[in-house]
Amino acid sequence: MREHPALDPLDAALQHSRYLQRLNTATPDLITHEAAEVMHPYDKGSMNAFVAAQGEIVDDGMLKRVLRTLRKRVMARLIMRDISRLATLDEVVKTVTSLAEIGVEQAACHHARWLQPQFGEPIGDETGTAQQLIVIGMGKLGGSELNVSSDIDLIFAYPEDGHTNGPRKLSNHEFFTRLGRLIIATLHEPTADGFVFRVDMRLRPYGDSGPLASSFAMLEEYLHTQGREWERYAWLKGRALTGDADGLWTLVKPFVYRKYLDYGAYASMRSLHGQIRREVARRDMADNIKLGPGGIREIEFIAQVFQLIRGGRERGLQMRSTRKVLSWLGEHRLIPPHATRELQEAYAFLRNLEHRLQYLDDAQTQTLPSQPDDRRQIASSMGYSDVESFEKALQWHRSRVTNHFEHVFTAPQQEGEHPLDDLWQDDEYSEQHTAKLAELGYQEPDTIKQLLSQMKSSTRYRQMPESSRRRLDALLPPMIEVAAGMPNPDGTLTRLIRLLDAILRRESYLALLSEHPQTLKRLANLYSASPWVSDYLTRHPILLDELLDARLLYAAPDWAQTRARLAAELDAATGDAEQQMDLLRHCQHTQLFRLVAQDLAGLLPLETLSDHLSDLADMILAEVVRCCWQALPGKHRDNPLFAIIGYGKLGGKELGYASDLDLIFLYEDDHDNAGENYAKLARRIGTWLSTATPAGTLYEIDLRLRPNGESGLMVTTIEGFAAYQHQHAWVWEHQALTRARFCAGEPSIGAQFEQIRQQVLMKQRDLNQLRQEVYAMRHKMLENRLGSREGFDLKHGRGGIIDVEFIVQYLVLAHAAHHPKLTGNKGNLALLGFAAEAGLLSAADAQAAQQAYREYRRLQHAQRLDGRKRYIVDEIAITPHIQTVMTIWRQVFGQD
Structure with a gap:
């Protein structure tokens, strides 16, 4: 809007409003008064003050006069303020909304009070308590966005059926119907003073033919059995202006807001x-x-x-x-x-x-x-x-x-038939189908056609709702086409059909894919690149939504922003543990899926990916601790003096997509109930992390690295942990300590843990004894691990990942007393470099070991994406790396 020439507010308004001109002629004193107050918005407090100043309202006639006079005053001042640019749009709609709210509140309050001498109060059958009419504002009234000459859309409801307790008994329904009619008349009927608001009741259940007022039970039954899509749209703005707003919201929310992404x-x-x-x-x-x-x-x-x-x-x-x-x-x-x-x-x-x-x-x-x-x-x-x-x-x-x-x-373009429609629609097997599939690039066209036929003839397909079946029928031909363009069309389409089979009964996901056909190419790329990703997405189809916006899918993670958003969502669900657990899972799955998409697109080096996966786990752990402690019965303080320490891949920030979390729990709290409460907290954390809910799981956890292992306490004091590490821990436990860090909880305990860790790692040790103990532990692991006849085991095989890790762990325990830099939890690659700087390895050997370790992790990662659970490779291809690692092993330990 362009600037308006500066004019006196009243003069400007009179030039542009015939309504105000008529008001000025009929009630000049009213206009003069409002013009004098034009610099002040007419807020709800001012409106209530005007009503109160009129004295006791004794009958319906007086109520109508007061409310109509209030409307004239509000409109007069509002027109002047708006036309002269003194009011913002927000002020205008808020002012009119406040006027409507006061009109409804005053009419409901007075008429309920005036009805009670005849009929008494309406009492609920279920609770035996007095019932109050809930006037629901719909449309712009519900949204606090009323325009200046708006109708108001209302619905009347009440919590419980029952009867009044006065001289003349009425059912609650009859009482609230009478009250509703009186409210409408007070606001709507024209008098010599005009009207307050035109009232429209057509949005109520069954429209004009429905009852004027509905109990909660009747309203809920209607919404969930007969409510139509346009009514969901209307109820988006539904707001209780009087009565039990929370009860109404609990009833209406499941109708309006689906738990899933409703692309239908x-x-x-x-x-x-x-x-x-x-x-x-x-x-x-x-x-x-x-x-x-x-x-x-x-x-x-x-x-x-x-x-x-x-x-x-x-x-x-x-x-x-x-x-x-x-x-x-x-x-x-x-x-x-x-x-x-x-x-x-x-x-x-x-x-x-x-x-x-x-x-x-x-x-x-x-x-x-x-x-x-x-x-x-x-x-x-x-x-x-x-x-x-x-x-x-x-x-x-x-x-x-x-x-x-x-x-x-805009609806997806569907120009005529798809050229591959017959591959899906034709029930009869045809050699032409096989030839067409082969021409598209499918290696086993007969198998693919059989797969399509099986799906088409399945009971699950035939029992689909008609709308869902139409969507699926439209999806299959372009899906066959896009899969054909992948390097492995047969595997890609097989995995995509597995996804479709998983979502056949979930129309929203079919709607997503049909409404956004551009997602099919991204989906096919992911399903072609990685069986693990395709299985993950098939298990969690809610993640299909992530394919819609490439900017979000491939954006670098902002963990601070993500955690703030997650925390806000969790706080909003306080008291509902099931919902909080699902929110955590949705967040973790979403972030992991974005990372894997970026990984497959070549945007993330493996070390960066592991850092992000570890940061994600830290964030989830921190929020799990916070939520579990908030809900812990009998907790003795607002914030727990409790910390989670990560070991292994989490501790070394080398987490993979499906890694377990090796954890221990520490606390520092001298309260009498501290040990018991923190043990409860630890058990609850374990449940929240590993329990399968409809949204899936978070992480599998391993607690065996705690002091005294499986026979030890679930949680340990920081003092007890220090004493154990200095006096009782085995060498292998000190080895594990080289890859351990504070992940979540109370930072001061994390700082103490790190101090203890460094003290333990820097202890003077007998090198021959240390060498023999580390060597013995490695060979004990080999005895417990069967070899593979299929190839080389990247993790457990001699010259593989574990041997690199044992070399590094020995060097840290043996020499950190003289080379404190080795205590840094920087990962094996960095520690190999530190060992070379300290002269413990030659620069060439350290670099060769780094290359071997990096290649092992790359191969391990690739095999995880390929869906393999054991990391077996062709030994010939990596023989130089194996020989490098074993050469360094002999130098360090003196024997194989």
């Missing part, structure tokens, strides 16, 4: 919008800035489709304000920032224009006037010097809205 919402919202478009065309409503192309409704649809799809998982989307939802979508990059900005600008422009259209005659209209004088007046009130420049700006905003709307809602 695209089709239903697209259908609803199509009906509106057809009605607009039929009635020639192109000049309607709400319903017409590029209008307010399209902006609302953009915001609300994301709420319907994601609101069940993203609590941040469970809000009612369109502008706040748009901001959230932009901040979380679900729509591009420039789109958010343009939609916000268009929304503000169109809503301001809507208000100016309504200021003309206080009419509920969103249509541009046909009269040239009125158009000039609207253009002027919007700050434009002529109609042409105003209309150009309007068209500019509407075209941008249309562009963004079409980007979100």
Whole structure:
């Protein structure tokens, strides 16, 4: 909106509002008073103060007069403030919303009080307590976004059926129906003073033919058995203005917000919008800035489709304000920032224009006037010097809205039949099918055709809902085509069909793939590259959503931001352990999937990937500790003096995709109940990490490295840990200590642990005895490990990963007393370099060992992605590395 020439607020408003002109003629004192107060917003407190100043409201006639007079005052001041640019759009909609809230509150309160002498209070059958009418604001009232001449959409509900306890008994339903009719009349019926708000009740269950007031039981039954998609859309903004808001939200939330990502919402919202478009065309409503192309409704649809799809998982989307939802979508990059900005600008422009259209005659209209004088007046009130420049700006905003709307809602292109339709649709086996599959590049076309036929004839396919089956039928041909373009088409399509079989009954995932056909190529690339990834994604199809936005999928992780967001979600679910466990799993699965996608795209060196996987585990552990302690019964302090120490791959920050977590738990707390409480905490942490929920698992954990192993206590004091390490620990336990670090919990305990670790590692040792003990432990491991006839075991084979690790661990324990740098938990590659700097290995040997270790880890990682559980390779290919490691082993230990 352009700047308006500076005018006296009353003069400016009178020029642009015939309604205000009529008010000024009929009630000049009222206008004079409001003009004097024009610098002050008419907030809810001021409105309540005006009502209170009228004295006791004794009957319905007085209530109507007071509320109608209040409306005139509010409207007069609001028009002056808005036209003169003293009020923001937020102030305007908030002011009108507050007026509606006060009208509803006053009408409900007074009429309930006036009914009670006849009928008494309504009492619930279940609880025996007094019941209160819940007036539910829908639409813009529920969203606190009312326009200045808006209808208000209401629904009446009450918690329990029952009867009143007065002289004339009524059922609760009859009582609240009477009360509802009185509220409507108080607000809606025209009197000599006008009206307060027009009331629309058509959004209630069964519409005009339904009961005026519904019990919670009836409302819940209706929503979950007969509620339609457009009603989900309407209830997004449903808000209790009176009564039990929490009870209502508990009832309505499962209907509005699905626990899964509901991509089926695209089709239903697209259908609803199509009906509106057809009605607009039929009635020639192109000049309607709400319903017409590029209008307010399209902006609302953009915001609300994301709420319907994601609101069940993203609590941040469970809000009612369109502008706040748009901001959230932009901040979380679900729509591009420039789109958010343009939609916000268009929304503000169109809503301001809507208000100016309504200021003309206080009419509920969103249509541009046909009269040239009125158009000039609207253009002027919007700050434009002529109609042409105003209309150009309007068209500019509407075209941008249309562009963004079409980007979100345009249906996938389905131009005629797909050329491979017959491969899926034809039930009869044909040599032509085999030939076509072979031509596409499939190595075993008969097997592929048989796989397709089996799926087509399966009971699971035949029992699918018709809408789901249509989606699947449309998906299969392009999926066959895209898999054919992969280096291993047969394996890729086989894995993709396994995914489809897993989601046959989950229409939302089928909808995601059909609504976003561009995801098929990304999906096929991942399923072609790695059996492990394909299995992971098939087990967790909720991650399909990650394929939609390549910017997010391939963005470097920001762990601080991710943890802050996760913590907020967990805090919002406080008290619901099951939901918190699922939130942790969704977060971990999402981040892991993004990392594996970046890994397969060649964006992450292996060392960087391991760092990220370790950082992810640290973050999850920290939040698990926090949540478990918050919910621990009988805890003796607000924050636990407790720490998690990671060993092995987690401790050395060499975590892989499916690594277990080797953990120990320490505490420093002299409270009498400390040991018992921290043992409970440790057990609960183990449960939260390893229990399988519908969302999967987090990590398998191994606690055998704690002092005294499996026979030891679950948790240990920091003093007890120090004493054990100095006095009782075996050499192999000191070896393990070379790769151990603080991961989560109380940092001061982590600092003490690190001090103890360094003291232990720097102890003076008898080198011959140390050498023999490390050597003996290695050969004990070999005796317990059967060899492989298939090839070389990367981890356990002689000259493999464990031998490199034992060499490094020996060098640390043997020489850290004189070379403190060796106590750094920097990973085996860095420690080999430190050993060379200290003269314990030659630079050439250290470099050769680093190359061998790096290659072993690369091969191990590749085999994990290939779905293998044992890391066996062809020995011939890595013989030089094996020989290097064994040469260094002999130098260090003097024997094989």
